[in-house]
Amino acid sequence: MEPTAHSQQEASTASSMETAEDLASKLNAAVRNRNKEVVLELLEKGADVNSKAESGWTPLQSAVQADDECLVQLLLDKGACPHARKDNGGTAFIEAAVAGNKNILKLLLDCGVDINDHDDNGFTAFMEAAWYGNEEALRFLYSKGANVNLRRAVSEEKMKLHKGGATALMDACREGRFLVVKTLVQDMGADVNIRDNKDRNALIHALKKACAKERYESAVSIGHFLLDCSVDVNSKDECGKTALILAVEMQSPDLVKALLEKDEIDIDDADEEGNTALMVAVERNYFDIAKLLCEQGARTDVGNLIAVANRNRNRNMADLLRQYNAKFVPETLEDWEPNSKRWRDQLKNLHKMYRPMIGKLKTFQYFQQRIQHTSQGGIYLGLHGETEVAVRTSRSTEGDKEKKFFERCGNCKHLLKLFQFEKAKGYMYLCFPLWEKNLEEYLQEPKDHEDYKGALKMIFQAVRELHSLGFAHQDLHPGNFLIDLGGKIYLADFDNKRKSIEDRKELTNSDLEALSRLVLYVLTGGKKPLQQVSAEDLAADSPDYNEALDLVHCLASHDERGVEGLSKHPYFSSKQARFQFLKGIWNKIKDFRNRNTVFQDFNATERFPYPRWTKEIDKDVLKIMENPKKGMQFKYRDNVSELLRLIRNLDEHPDSRISDKIGDYSEYFLRLFPALTIYVYNSLRQNPKYSCFADIQDPSL
Structure with missing residues (x-):
């Protein structure tokens, strides 16, 4: 087709020296003007078919908005990307649903777009078609598999503000699209009782903006229809207003009456400011509705209704209220302070x-x-x-x-x-x-110090108590551990996932595995999600690293001691108790000529971690111990038994020269040989003859 004189004039400004930005701007303008000839000329001059104009609009999206099927097909043929997004995440396909053009929707679907794709605010094409009342487009999308009950997906940040979660039905209700509402529910199976992230269902959305004159009739029709479909009448809006209160606000006696006919309605329910439906009717001088509510038994002893009626100079309302036993009560203010800081x-x-x-x-x-x-x-x-x-x-x-x-x-x-x-x-x-926070929230708080061991003691005791009642929890995640104002931890099971154990070992094993992840999650300060944390995230220089690693391994490998036995694991013992344990072992194993074989024979899977310990200990300390002031000289050898002997001798025969040099014995040895306690503990535990000595006595437990 030869360009017209008009199109030649529009294109003449596009010289060979034009920048890509200039071409992009002109291409988008030509598309919005629906000038196919100029579009073709600009593309031939090198304009990018996928260039973006203001707010990220591509030529294809502009053609869709202009509802020009020919231009849409042309741009697709020229390589336009149907998946390109505007700054708000919207695509040409979503825009086509706004326009309501079934043919364009089909063109784009044939290009492989996802029918349930959404923009940054969570809107899908199906939702947009419902919002704008494009029933033909809605039916087409439904026939192609659009998810009718999909809830608006939003970012985590918006979730925290309770945004998102709405469905196409809510959108149609909100915009007063009665025929679309009927189609969604009757023909497509839309769920009338889904709630958005502010806990509002379709009925609340229908009544929210119904006070506007142009929306009133459609809102009443939608309200009656939803009530016939058994919608939940106890849903509330973001201000705590029930459907009954909203029906009063829109001044609809018919809808108020229909709601009151529902057995589950609470006529005296109030919003966040404490206003009941009757209080709203009195405040707004809706006499007929107030009379209807009084006749149906609404309470008149709340809200100082007589004072409100008098303030409005409405004597008839005041007389009505007195007829139903309302009394004028002088207002008094009561000061009350809760114990909870969080709430x-x-x-x-x-x-x-x-x-x-x-x-x-x-x-x-x-x-x-x-x-x-x-x-x-x-x-x-x-x-x-x-x-x-x-x-x-x-x-x-x-x-x-x-x-x-x-x-x-x-x-x-x-x-x-x-x-x-x-x-x-x-x-x-x-x-x-009432609790103040859960474990996840606790770990995210800044702390002067990290008493994770104290928290884990309470967590283990909670799981142990549940197992003793004959139940496995099956859902041990941080949100189920609740912390009160005093810092005490409680285990909850609000999702009812617990199961009776009844000798089913796999259930307790499942709890042990979950507990191992939970230990890692706590010890790493909740920096990673529970399912992503691993032993590699533990800092090797952290306190109790070796004991913690062993505890995690025991839990993950379904140790036969279970939660009961592992609650006495060395990790939970104080440093002083561990040192007392180490210094007492050499004395306890008396009838073995060579004490070192206790560890060689029964801990074959784990080698002694300090095979050259005499080279690691302070030279002056070793020299003093090998050459005591009283007694014979003695040469210590590089094995675990001799190290335990030195610890025992050092503590039982203190020497001021050593204490001046290294300070507190327990701090020194546990810092110098951090893996010694768990090595000795496991060696003894695996030895049938000496396993009784593996019990670490700690008064704090």
């Missing part, structure tokens, strides 16, 4: 807000009061009386089973215990003593 602000908010009491329990189950995720649901803050607690909610049948298990933990020092429980409307509320 102080959330607890103070909970304390001052109105919440319907569940027995003696006050709790608010929405994400800003949530302290931990589990596969069984969230763990939330609560106040049982004046006691700060962590609350787990479950159906009564499952709750009864959990309650029985936690009651068995009552006499255990390091298993999470049940503090109290409450029952209401078919639910069990299990209340636990």
Whole structure:
């Protein structure tokens, strides 16, 4: 095709001296102007078909946005990359769903794009089609295998801000696309009860912006439709507002009435500021809705409703409230300070807000009061009386089973215990003593010193206690070890992965393997994820390196001593106890003419780590020991028995010349021969005759 006079005029500015940047800018402009002739001329002049304009737009993406199938095909034929991304991570395929062009979507799919690919904000083509109400494109993508219930994937940083997690259904609800909502649910099986990262389901998204006049009718229609589809009516928005409160805010008596017909609705549930549906209706002067709520039994003894009605100069509202026993109450401020430092602000908010009491329990189950995720649901803050607690909610049948298990933990020092429980409307509320952080969070904190041994002692005792109850944990990760305000560690199992041991050795072995990784994770300060840490990450010059390495090996190799026996491993002994152990061995092995054979015969797998120890010890110390002031001269040999003999003699026959030279004996020898303790310990343990001497007596244990 010959270029027109108009196209020649547009292209005439592109001389041979133009830069690549100039050509790219003109190419993108020509695409946006849908001028095929100029596009061809610029490409012939060397313009890069994959060049990027402002915000990272490529010519192909601009052609898709312009909804020009011919240009899209042309650019693909000229080598345009269908996988190129804008600055926000968006692709031509995702843009095609915004435009809603099924033919362009097919063209790009044929180029091998991933139908579930998403941009940096987690939006897929399917989500965009739902957002913009492009039903034809939506059906096409569904027919090609798009994931209907995919949740918006976002970065870890955005996850911490509770962003992302929404589905295509939520997008359609949010934008008031009633026909798309019906299509997604009825024809494509969209799940109405999935929640985003702010704990909002499709119903909440439908009602969030429904106060706007142009969205009201569609929001009401979507709300009724979702209620007919058994949507969860107890979901909340990011401010703790329930669907009932949102329905009141949008001033929809029909929707309020439909919600109240649901048995599971809590008419007195309140948002994060303590406002119930009735309080919102009174505040906004919605008399008909307030009357409906009062007739359905809404509480009138919270929120000082009469004062609000009087402030609004609404005498009819005040009369209505008095008819339902509302009373004017002077406001008083109560100062309360929680014990918890970590959860102080959330607890103070909970304390001052109105919440319907569940027995003696006050709790608010929405994400800003949530302290931990589990596969069984969230763990939330609560106040049982004046006691700060962590609350787990479950159906009564499952709750009864959990309650029985936690009651068995009552006499255990390091298993999470049940503090109290409450029952209401078919639910069990299990209340636990509140913790400050989990093990992972503890390790990430800056510390003046690292008492990892103390933490591991408590971890081992917790696992030992669980095994003694007849259960293997099967999920020993840092998030399941909880630390209270006093630094005490407790083991929890909120995901219910524990299994009855019943002589099944593989279950306890699995716990031992997990414990070996956990030891490494703790000793390396949690610098690597649990599954990535290895023995190579241990610093060879760290305290107790040899004992720690041996402990990890014993756990990983399913040592027959189990957690019970390995809780007495030399790693857990103090330096003083280890030195006392070493100095006493030579005296204990009395009936063996050559004590050294004890170690040669029964530790064949491990050679004595200091075969030339007489060359490593301080020369003056060795000379004094070989030439005592009293007694005969003696020549020490390079074997383990003689080294133990020297340690014993040095301690039993102290010499001020030596103590002045090396200071504390135990510090000196354990620093000079760090692998000696574990070598002697394992040698004795493997010797049937002398294994009883391998027990290191440590009063601290």
